[in-house]
Amino acid sequence: MQQRPEEGGGPVVSYAYKASLIGSAHAFELTDAGLSWRIAGQSGVWSYTEISAVKLSYRPVSMQQQRFRADVDNVKGGRIAILSTTWQTATLMAPQGQLYRDFIVELHRRMRAAGSNAVLTAGLGPKTYTAALALLAVLAVSMAGLLLRALLTAEWTGALFLVGFAALFAWQVGGFVTRNRPRRYSFDGLPDALLPRAGRNQAQ
Structure with a gap:
C-alpha cells in the first residue's frame, strides 16, 4: 500500500x-x-x-x-x-x-x-460450503475404510502412506474449509x- x-x-x-x-x-x-x-x-x-x-x-x-x-x-x-x-x-x-x-x-x-x-x-457461500463439508465427509469415510483394511491385512507401508496423506490433506483442505466458514x-x-x-x- x-x-x-x-x-x-x-x-x-x-x-x-x-x-x-x-x-x-x-x-x-x-x-x-x-x-x-x-x-x-x-x-x-x-x-x-x-x-x-x-x-x-x-x-x-x-x-x-x-x-x-x-x-x-x-x-x-x-x-x-x-x-x-x-x-x-x-x-x-x-x-x-x-x-x-x-x-x-x-x-x-x-x-x-x-x-x-x-x-x-x-x-464461501452457504451452499458451496455445505457441499464442501459433504465431500470432506465422504472422503474421510473412504480414507478410514482404506486405513482399516490396511491394518487388518498388515499392510503397514500402505497404512503409513494413508496416515501421511490424511495428515497433509487435513492440513491443506481443512485449513481452507475452516478459514472460509460463511x-x-x-x-x-x-x-x-x-x-x-x-x-x-x-x-x-
Whole structure:
C-alpha cells in the first residue's frame, strides 16, 4: 500500500496487482471521492456509500498457498476483485500480504467513516460450503475404510502412506474449509483468518 497527498484533501492510498502475465496491472486508489479503480482499460470511482457489499475469502492456489481475495460490489451491480498476490514471471506468483492487508483495512475504515451500510461477509457461500463439508465427509469415510483394511491385512507401508496423506490433506483442505466458514462481520471486527498476517509480504 502506498500513500500520496491528494490535492485539497487527505492522503491517497493505492494498491495494484497483476492478475496474469498478459495485460496491465489492476490498480486501485482510496481517495476522498471513493474507491478508484483501473482494470483492463476501464476505470471508475465508487463512493464509499455506493459500495453495497464486501466479501473476504481465502483462495490458495498451487503456486501460492497464502492467497486472499476481496470481492467488492456496488449498488449498480458492478463487482471488482482485489487479490493479495501478483504475477511476476511465468513461474512466480508473488505475495503482497502486508500491502493487501493495509489496503483492505483502510478501505473498511473509510467506508465506516462515510456511514456505509454495506453487507460484510466472509468465506464461501452457504451452499458451496455445505457441499464442501459433504465431500470432506465422504472422503474421510473412504480414507478410514482404506486405513482399516490396511491394518487388518498388515499392510503397514500402505497404512503409513494413508496416515501421511490424511495428515497433509487435513492440513491443506481443512485449513481452507475452516478459514472460509460463511459468516457476517462488522467494520470493528474484520476476520483475521481471511487477511494475511501482519508484517509480512511473503508466504507464511
